[in-house]
Amino acid sequence: MKKSELFTFLMIIFIGCSSMSSNQTEVEKERIILGAEQLDQYVSQLGDKSVALLVNQTSTIGNIHLVDTLQALGVNIQKVFAPEHGFRGDYSAGAVVKNRIDEKTGLPVVSLYGKNKKPTPEMLENIDVIIFDIQDVGVRFYTYISTMHYLMEACAEQGKELIILDRPNPNGFYVDGPILQEEYASFIGMHPIPIVHGLTVGELALMIQGEQWLKNDVKCSFSVVSCKNYTHDSLYQLPIKPSPNLPNMNSVYLYPYLGLFEGTNVSIGRGTKTPFQIVGRPGFEGDFLFTPQSMPGISDHPKHEGKRCGGFIVNDAKQNDFFEKPSLNLDWFLLFYKENETENGPYFKSFIYKLMGNSSFKEQVIAGLSAQDIKQTWQPELLKYKVMRKKYLLYP
Numbered sequence: 001m002k003k004s005e006l007f008t009f010l011m012i013i014f015i016g017c018s019s020m021s022s023n024q025t026e027v028e029k030e031r032i033i034l035g036a037e038q039l040d041q042y043v044s045q046l047g048d049k050s051v052a053l054l055v056n057q058t059s060t061i062g063n064i065h066l067v068d069t070l071q072a073l074g075v076n077i078q079k080v081f082a083p084e085h086g087f088r089g090d091y092s093a094g095a096v097v098k099n100r101i102d103e104k105t106g107l108p109v110v111s112l113y114g115k116n117k118k119p120t121p122e123m124l125e126n127i128d129v130i131i132f133d134i135q136d137v138g139v140r141f142y143t144y145i146s147t148m149h150y151l152m153e154a155c156a157e158q159g160k161e162l163i164i165l166d167r168p169n170p171n172g173f174y175v176d177g178p179i180l181q182e183e184y185a186s187f188i189g190m191h192p193i194p195i196v197h198g199l200t201v202g203e204l205a206l207m208i209q210g211e212q213w214l215k216n217d218v219k220c221s222f223s224v225v226s227c228k229n230y231t232h233d234s235l236y237q238l239p240i241k242p243s244p245n246l247p248n249m250n251s252v253y254l255y256p257y258l259g260l261f262e263g264t265n266v267s268i269g270r271g272t273k274t275p276f277q278i279v280g281r282p283g284f285e286g287d288f289l290f291t292p293q294s295m296p297g298i299s300d301h302p303k304h305e306g307k308r309c310g311g312f313i314v315n316d317a318k319q320n321d322f323f324e325k326p327s328l329n330l331d332w333f334l335l336f337y338k339e340n341e342t343e344n345g346p347y348f349k350s351f352i353y354k355l356m357g358n359s360s361f362k363e364q365v366i367a368g369l370s371a372q373d374i375k376q377t378w379q380p381e382l383l384k385y386k387v388m389r390k391k392y393l394l395y396p
Helices: 003-015 018-023 026-030 066-072 144-158 201-210 249-263 331-338 351-356 360-366 371-376 379-390
Strands: 051-055 077-082 108-111 129-133 161-165 221-225 278-281 288-290 309-313
Touching: 051 066, 051 144, 066 077, 066 129, 129 144, 144 161, 144 201, 144 221, 161 201, 201 221, 249 331, 249 351, 278 288, 278 331, 331 360, 351 360, 360 371
Parallel strands: 051 077, 051 129, 077 108, 129 161, 161 221
Antiparallel strands: 278 309, 288 309
């Protein structure tokens, strides 16, 4: 089969190209079409260029991985870069991702989560174009956007072209949380944006460039292949879990604020079958009991491993008003602070500063401020952010 014929064949299978449009239903016309699916928008730009991809297990078109698709089209793929959790999503949170040869494709996989979080000149030597295609969840401390930042910076410094294949933000229907202060910037929060930032990775890339957040104000030569039929009111269901401890949409919706417990002595269910859907700790009198255990590739030595924890199943995202008035729910956080027991050690861990992006939140909790009063202190900076955000939106 000729390359042009193979291209057409794949287009028909993956996105139902124009030859099928007369038979499309109204539902199909409104289906969200991912950037990766729009092969005609970027494959022609690759030509005979040497290509690298920054992808993971979510980088699929239908049930077929983007790497397999592009290889079938004859694209000259030289290597794959892997973010946190690895190329196949089989590393637990925080685990060092190692360089290796991918057994299925035979391609070298180069880790960007470990010693080198930013591609070195040697890594990009003889590479012309890099494709970024990873499903994000729209939360500042989810590290895929930090990896994208470093990739943009490396491409700018080394004169490489970058193509970002956009995907919907499953938490893109609201904006909430404090703005990160510069002194608390880290790999789990590099930008002065709120915890729930309301941007796709394509929109965030535009913001990073437009606000000159790359080191030394360098400019990255990149393009974004936007989604079709997506708006920031869309409730997008992720077809593949974005990381080992976000197994379903309930966990994705709860992650922005249950993730704050990572900076405390409270477990959010790592090492159980329902991570980021339960909260508890040893000695707590709650409605639900669980015992965290090590789960290879999912949770290695989780908090309170082997100890019976009492707590609650969090059903916030299953309540009708969650989507009507979405926000960061601080009530659970304040409840466990008020009920803290000394045998579990101090409630706060230093990690809370990086998660929240400021020092005032811890002080506010200790001072006894209500959730409403705490959130009110975020509003002036949040309003400024929302105005800035409008400049970079690709979707209504």
